[in-house]
Amino acid sequence: MAPGAGFAAFDGSWDPGCDTASAVSFTDAEKYKWHDPALWHAAASLEDLDQGTYIFAVDEERVPCQYDDVIFQPETSFRVNIDSSEQMIHLRSISIMGQKFTSDAALAEYMPTSSAKLQFHGNGTFQVTNAGCPDKSGCECGNAGKHRQICAALLGDSGTRCPALACKDPFQPVGHCCEICGATISLEYTPGFDIRQYQNRILHAFLSLPKYAGVQMAISKVRKPQTSRNAVPVIQIVLMDDKTGSQTGTNAEQLAEDIMRDITAHGDSFGIVTGTVQVATGSNSNGQGGTIAGTVIGLLLGVLLLGIMLFLHWKAMIRLPSVHLAGLWNRKKDQDVVAGPSDKGFDNPIFDMPTNRAESHGACSGEEALKEMASKDSGIYFVNPLYDETELIA
Known part of the structure; x- marks a missing residue:
């Protein structure tokens, strides 16, 4: 086009809010x-x-x-x-x-x-x-090799535009460009694990509850960076909520705890071997981690040790103050009473029925929650x- 030339268009209508000879800017395609x-x-x-x-x-x-x-x-x-x-x-x-x-x-x-x-x-x-x-x-997904290119395109070549976070000790999920507040769960699994079935489990039993309405979940198979060349793939669950300030990430943390308790009770039926949690909220001072395998092994060792002590006590090989033993059992009972209401398990949409139908009336259907997300498989x-x-x- 010649210098000073331009385009003009008119569709027959007139907008009084538009000035004549106003500048028009084109985006950089x-x-x-x-x-x-x-x-x-x-x-x-x-x-x-x-x-x-x-x-x-x-x-x-x-x-x-x-x-x-x-x-x-x-x-x-x-x-x-x-x-x-x-x-x-x-x-x-x-x-x-x-x-x-x-x-x-x-x-x-x-x-x-x-x-x-x-x-x-x-x-x-x-x-x-x-x-x-x-x-x-x-x-x-197959985009791990393009991680740097993806983050450069998202954040700019400097890579310094990650948002400021309100939580302490934020962490970076595998495949993400910035650190986050919230929780991640990493699952090791057997060949029988079905990611879509387990996603439906979480949607039906947890994310359909009103208290978790502000929580977002991403679930996918990833490879965690390891020193070993043969990194084993894991199932990564990323949880983020809409809380702010000191409450940032607290709903995601609570959901992660509920999921881990559910894994303890029903994980084997889904083909889950172990689960590891990482949490960052506005109220915690350190990232938290724990594994189902470690918990189970610890409980088994504790029961085994207690059984040996009781056996030796019965054999008169050692003596234990009975008041201390009674106190141990009483504390265990107290913990069970305290933990009881929050550790009653969740209904399995594949294998079982809800234990209390009255509790499910206030929750939206699993089908409605399912429409909000899907796995990448x-x-x-x-x-x-x-x-x-x-x-x-x-």
């Missing part, structure tokens, strides 16, 4: 990056996508994973940089301008077109498989929210 988590919305189904019910996830999994479906909404324009540190971008499928691509061959025909060249730029290459996760215990629908249909009307 080159700045949008595929690996920026802020540019994506993830949902468990197309219905949830239309209703705006999105999945809470760690930052790596907010970018489309290897078994996810990507949707660029029809009748919208976009331009995105697909530069990738690993060059190949693995997907289950990708939909562009209303056309769904489920094979490399079909996508290869589209990418050289003029439309595709305007929509995608950079050195990345798509690989679509039309395959879902084959493992019922879940599949890793199945195809997740990702939509790019950069542009919407309203831009065509402007």
